[in-house]
Amino acid sequence: MTAETQQRILSAVDEGFDAQLATTQAFVAIPSTRGAEGPCQDMIGDLLRERRYEVDDWHIDLDELRDLRGFGPIEHDFSKARSVVGTYRPATNSGKSLILQGHCDVVPTGPLEMWETPPFSPVIKDGRMYGRGACDMKSGTIAALYALDAIKKAGLKPTARIHFQSVIEEESTGVGALSTLQRGYRADACFIPEPTNGKMIRSQVGVIWFRLKVRGFPVHVFEAGAGSNAIMAAYHLVHALEKLEIAWNERAKADRHFKDVNHPINFNPGIIKGGDWASSVPAWCDVDCRIAVLPGWSIAECQKEILACVSAAARDHRFLSNNPPQVEWSGSCRKATSW
Ligand SMILES: [Zn+2]
Incomplete structure (x- = not known):
């Protein structure tokens, strides 16, 4: 021109x-x-x-x-x-x-x-x-x-x-x-004119959305020891997933496009819902989460790792080991791309 x-x-x-x-x-x-x-x-x-x-x-x-x-x-x-x-x-x-x-x-x-x-x-x-x-x-x-x-x-x-x-x-x-x-x-x-600070982007993370569904055993707070608090149990799973995030960020150091990016994999528990009453031990808790994946990572394999992480954490937990939480794939399931 x-x-x-x-x-x-x-x-x-x-x-x-x-x-x-x-x-x-x-x-x-x-x-x-x-x-x-x-x-x-x-x-x-x-x-x-x-x-x-x-x-x-x-x-x-x-x-x-x-x-x-x-x-x-x-x-x-x-x-x-x-x-x-x-x-x-x-x-x-x-x-x-x-x-x-x-x-x-x-x-x-x-x-x-x-x-x-x-x-x-x-x-x-x-x-x-x-x-x-x-x-x-x-x-x-x-x-x-x-x-x-x-x-x-x-x-x-x-x-x-x-x-x-x-x-x-x-x-x-x-x-x-x-x-x-x-x-x-x-x-x-x-x-795609997304906001990227005016820069051309040639590599983009993918995203997996999932929902942790924890179901507890409802009792009055007076006998809390006998029930299981679904909200507290969900915390246990969130902490386990934070460790998965650390492991995936370690893996990212080998990625051609992301090795110089600080913490490219972010795990985000974005919505937490649970319980019905301040004086009842919550019988349920749902946590909607998002985690990133990098180019070349298979969504199916990453999903398997998420499931393995959640089941290992559940096995480790007094209540969850008998009441395994569920994981639902609740939205985005998008591969990362690069050119
Ligand atoms: Zn956008």
Whole structure:
């Protein structure tokens, strides 16, 4: 590309920047947490139609995905789940095709009182936009759309197919991205404008989600010695999994891409639920966990290691040895990738 062409594109980006910001702000203002992504997909569909892309907006049928590699179980109402793809087709095809993909699902806000400004009323302060999902990754999705606009405004025409994709479930199972593959979308390259400090990333951890289910024996706290406290027993398992995390981080030192990364494997017990009453010894405790895996590690083998770690810890525990905990694969089950 000549310096002159580059300059024309950059000027077009600058010209469109206020509109890009306004669109980003409107996109961030939609509270698209898991299961509530519909209005975001509506907005993307409209933006694509306005720009005359060929729009494919479909309902995700889990039965079509269930048997595919990379599927993660869905436990919430999925009846309104959609994927949206806008396709650009050149008059003559001569270049390499491209997928631009962004996810519109955002993680929960956490306690509202901890936000300086409401999470879904994005504000711009000191050159940054604050709002849930502004960074991860609604600004990236909208930037990709406006980048294509800028190319057009600069008088250029891409010479290969481009699929602009808006997906859901990135923060949990990846089923949205999977649905685009099932639908048949392929390209020579895929660019995902996730927040990576402006750097190109060539290696990415995978993720396994799982739920520890501990079932105790309910008694009144008065005779606590006779029952087993499911919450306390769950702690025992969490501590054992912390040791697995240490072992996996040791193994990571042999990885080509991650050997210089400090602590690339993070084990996170993210949700803990259990018990029903302060004066009853809790009869149940569920802990939702996430752990990372590195490129080349088989998900099935890692799952076996998690199960072995949990059963060894259970055998070591007075109550759990007779009441083995269960492990459920509760969502993400995503292989790591590298290029
Ligand atoms: Zn993201």
